Amino acid sequence: MPTIREVAAAAEVSLATASRVLSGTRRVTPELAERVLAASRELGYRTNLVARGLRRQRTDTVGLVVPRIANPFFARLVQELTCLLQPDERVLLVCDAQDSVEVEAEALHALVDRQVDGLIVVPSSGAASRAALTAAAANVRLVQVDRVVRGAGLDLVAADHAAGIDMVLDHLAGCGWRRTLYVGASEDDSAGRERLAAYRRAVADGRTEPLAEPLLGSFSVAFGQQAGAALVRRALAGTAVVAGNDLIALGLLDALHRAGVAVPEEVAVTGFDDVGFTDVSAPPLTTVRQPVAEIAAGAVELVLAEDGPREPVEWRFRPHLVVRRSTDPRAQP
Amino acid sequence: MPTIREVAAAAEVSLATASRVLSGTRRVTPELAERVLAASRELGYRTNLVARGLRRQRTDTVGLVVPRIANPFFARLVQELTCLLQPDERVLLVCDAQDSVEVEAEALHALVDRQVDGLIVVPSSGAASRAALTAAAANVRLVQVDRVVRGAGLDLVAADHAAGIDMVLDHLAGCGWRRTLYVGASEDDSAGRERLAAYRRAVADGRTEPLAEPLLGSFSVAFGQQAGAALVRRALAGTAVVAGNDLIALGLLDALHRAGVAVPEEVAVTGFDDVGFTDVSAPPLTTVRQPVAEIAAGAVELVLAEDGPREPVEWRFRPHLVVRRSTDPRAQP
């Protein structure tokens, strides 16, 4: 690959002039500029962004760490972020923490060492991720997304999870589902905790009537299936099952279907996230759609902000209720 | 952030000695090594991998370009690749081509300019991606995955799509489904073309009896729904619908379900990929599981191989048939 030195030689100008033309940093006489551009085209010159990064002390690169890419919500996040960054010639370095704070810590190091201009992180744990995140944030601007490590003094961009749960409960009440049961995760995950807390608040306020204490497992299809299988042995009829996310909800629907429980005639089910296949489940799932595009845009804006140190901010975006048949027989489709 | 220079000064050794200790490139007297390590720890030193990359002419970085990350198959691929690379301190630069060859070309440039050690690409188009891929491959080792640009002389790692379709048809025949209908994509995508070609070969060989000409649209849930809605107006009973991928199959199941067509009693449906939610559809979907882990491992091996230029290789991995209820009422679950 040709270097800028060879381009300068071919155009018979100095290295500095070639650099100015190619990086557009300063005005250059049109004639010289044309010669440089011609030589560059001729040789098929491409700027070495590693060298530029070293010199400029910025790499036009953003790091992302998520607990698990296979989770469709995080996959959507990756998609939104890459698409937001690419028009500005920036690129996303992606790491998968494999739901492990150790792997997460290594990933953060790998990204900081590569001099990323900013770091977007969905913390794997609400508490155990604290140390690694704080250390990383000392060296590079860091934004938390979706989940939060409390007390770390770091920016956060996320959906208003509590509002989402309230929307679900309002909708259920409106359809006549007074009795509810929350099935979520006990994981050390702030998004899940906020949803659960919102549900408990509603119970305390008498806005819904719990069939039993919340059932807590993990945010997976498997747990939803298991919970569903356990539930059908109870007197469930007339209850709306509020799942902590879509994976659990899809597992629940599957288990109820197998057991011959009619949804939404006997039991209602709701989810959370609305990524994935919530519109082709049987029945289609009423759920809360996360504002992924807004969250991604907010994260990019914060992580690339040029301002100096400031108070940490918390940006919440309102999710949207998507009503489908799993709660309302009249819903189309 | 401290530089290696400061570490050397603190340890009272030369720059070179500090570098040798910290990069482990050469033996150093234990006592000096200890001093360097202590100083490094003391100062919280971290190697600047941009500088190292410039000097070593390798960045421990691999680029990936996929047509669309939101496709669960590609999301799984990203996950497998990141997990394979992270133990070796390597990192994945991910770009989404947004199903556009223009965006794909820009992404390839962005990655080559960042001096990635290798490039893993799922070409967006079988033909139109050729130029950009060939150009990129001139500068860096490039491996195609899943789909192939023919005649470009580039390595390929993929599932044996034809074998997958044969497995499906054998299974269907074994269950008594003689008559079949293929619903796939007309996209310029070699994986889809190989599946379609395998189906046509089976028809020509009399291994299956087509209800009609293959229905071709796109690899999406929406097309599956649309195709399903169109199909229910025909005399479909007794036919096995072979979908080109799971998205189409899930759309088909949804449309058939809405129209009151019983699967698998009246009609069978099969998919391809087995990522996503094929086990919680109603009914669970018989499909072909792509050997994603093997594909990812093969791609990494090839892309990081140290050998010089050689003949392009084509590695095919055998997929697995996963039988579920959508073709066989006796299937568990």
Next chain:
DNA sequence: GTGAAAGCGCTAACAT
């Protein structure tokens, strides 16, 4: 406006 030269942080000759 242009060129010469320094230097980003690191590693690898080369010399000792």
Next chain:
DNA sequence: ATGTTAGCGCTTTCAC
């Protein structure tokens, strides 16, 4: 085994 020094490819003072 250790130190000195050049240089990876680029941008950016600093002089003119």
